[in-house]
Amino acid sequence: MKIALVFEGDLDSAYCESIKQVTQLPLVDSSQNAEFTHILKLDEAGLSLSALELRAGEIHKQPTCVNFQDASLLYRKASFGKHQGLAKAVGLNKHEPMYVLDATAGLGRDAFILASMGCEIRMIEQSPVIYSLIFDGLKRAAETGEQALNDILQKMSLHHAKAQDWFEEIRQGKQAKPDVIYLDPMFPPRSKNASVKKDIALLQEVLGFDEDSDSLLEAARGCAKHRIVVKRPGSRVRKGSIKPSFVVPGKTAHFEVFV
């Protein structure tokens, strides 16, 4: 996987420098990207990640960015009652208000939903590219000045770190113990035909799969006040996985809850 960084348009140079520093990607001109498989591009619309068609160095897929105003995200937010899967899994009714540590932030969607339901969310993301995408999404959302969106953003914070290191800091008392730890690692597909959403497929291309998901759960043990929630693909519990206290079922994913 070879990712290039591209800056295009009239941009804030300090912000460009910070993205360059965090990602450590080679900075190229948009016409010179033929040898790369993906580009991380900052332009006036924001930061986005795209796969490149190798043939002509042309962008072949839709770029993925983090957009907290995205219609589907707002739809999920509006239609997410407290009775539904995610809220049930984190135990929203029982320990409100609650602090949730989303230790595998990804594109920040679940975090946004939880924050919109009133949780304080701390997002941890280890990939510098994905961290930069969320950072940019939070920045653009804050710049809209929309009060309702701003109220949700106030509940969200983001850190570039490896979850295991954060858990260690919790053990040492350097970080506060969250009520809930939420884990949604990139599980290997259950079958060759397993369908995934376009942007998750792009994440899989760039990041690969997290083969250490069971060890991540082990590392989180003892670091939450109430429970650890693991989101897993598919509607059924996988044979051979560590037995959860209970399972919240779902159509495309289920939540394993460790109380």
Ligand SMILES: C[S@@+](CC[C@H](N)C(=O)[O-])C[C@H]1O[C@@H](n2cnc3c(N)ncnc32)[C@H](O)[C@@H]1O
């Ligand atoms: C499937 S995505 C999470 C999607 C997210 N729940 C959402 O709603 O957008 C998994 C993310 O977890 C991150 N990740 C995996 N293992 C991690 C670890 N040990 N520490 C921090 N981040 C990790 C990956 O880099 C990836 O971005």
